[in-house]
Amino acid sequence: MADRDGTDVFDALDLTEYEETALSNLLRLGRTTAPNLAEATGIPKARIYGVLDALADQGFVKVIPGRPKEYQSRAPAEIVDRAKENRRQAYESAAKELEAGREAFLAEFGPQFDSATEDVRPAEELFHVVDVGEPSESETRRLYHEAEREVRVLTKSWEYLDSVAPALADALDRGLGVRVLFLHPDRLSGENRRIQAGIVDRLHEEFPGVDFRFATGTLPWRGTLTDPPTDAGGRGDEPGGEAIFLVEEPDVPNHMRQAAITENESFVAGLKRFFDLVWEHESVPSRGE
Template sequence: MADTGEAFFSLLDLTEYEADALEELLLLGRTTAPDLAEATGIPKARIYGVLDSLAEAGYIQVIPGRPKRYQPHEPAEITDRAVENQRHAYERFREDVEAIEDSFVDAYAPVRDRDIDELRPTEDLFHVVDVGEPSERETRRLFRNAETAVYTLTKSFGYIDSVEVAMRDAVDRDVDVDVLMLAPDHLSESNREQQAAIRERLLEEFPGVSVRMIDRVLPWRGTLADPSMSYDSGEGLLLVEQEEIPNHHRQAAVTENPSFVAGFWQYFDLLWTHESRPAE
């Protein structure tokens, strides 16, 4: 049964925590978030975010009450929902591409007529990775490769566990790390609790990391490393904010194009300087 479950969960593109939580719920039937955290070893600061993702994906249901309880749907419903999620993800991707198809063609078709030496700087503007472990792996790489600075725009930095070692390595190498988080008023109750725990953790374990809060809900988030206004360095990972789509059905753009990174960093810097406030 374990091998079958592992094979199925891998098809769902779940994080390790999400897969562990869903499997345990299927075995337990119904339980509370703290009890599930204890049973699985998932940190309490992350369990609500994990359960929110599973509920958004349609794999579990939330039973109102004090405390709330969580219950998995029937296995057959989960498999049906998994197929439906993939279909919706594809349809959304197709619609997004069609929405910008004309402008994309108009912008890049003339490039074919340029000299090859002019073309090289615009090649490979970005490549796409799935959100979850693939995007977290790219984020770790950005921290490890950074030489001067890393800038992160995030809601609550809920993926800190997956990048902690790489971030600590960057800080130890005197790389500046700035984290811009969404103000708690714009988060769900569980995400507010998660963010508060992570902010406290950053304060205690990473006092050199600068954290600020912003009230504006932004259409993108991600991480930028070593941007340069001379356009000779910089890497980044960016994803569009799509609340209606669970994280594990989203994709992120990875770029090594210095001009692209510099442009996004200028946006980040304006937000950091003029629209954010220190974390409490």
């Protein structure tokens, strides 16, 4: 739950440096001419009209006819809504283009792939990795959305709840069981203890369907597993589930770490077994115990 400020939205608008400078200044200055904006921002006068036209094309800026023309930013709420709509339209356009080429792509490369792999049957890949941060959080959200029976989370304080909250709500709305094992606050730093307390209060208020406990021992790994096999050997009738996890490395900063993703039934079964043992024998239901 990192602190955010108003300028963070600019990172999601996909603007050039000049476009971001022009828009942020228009929001502060109000209605003005291109030369005046160039003077205020340092954007070259030879570039300012192209920058403003690009912002207008994206729906972020209004052009007021006159001699000279003037420019005014849309209201902040309109800018956010327009950016969301732009992304939606771009996604739909890309999806249609991909779907239109699907059959030709499969017809050309499907037989070649099958032929190339026909005589080669490598051992099942145990896991692949993604960077910690948005890539791992995106994969975690996918697991929530694709889960069919249950979600289990092993975490210190669940500081990334904001990132997965909509996916968590979706899982609960679909009737999935959700269990969370927090690290006991006695084992946390003061800052993580404060974050965890806020997350727990939020679960009570917003997600009362989540069942959680506090692990009294160490947690050598943390992550999310979904739909684990129903028997310990990973050979149940139901699919074997999936997991994303990382081992605890206190001295390695998050930006240098990677999370592992696995669909290996035996591996997921082992993670489930560890979770169950801690849940049943090394955890308490209250932070105060």
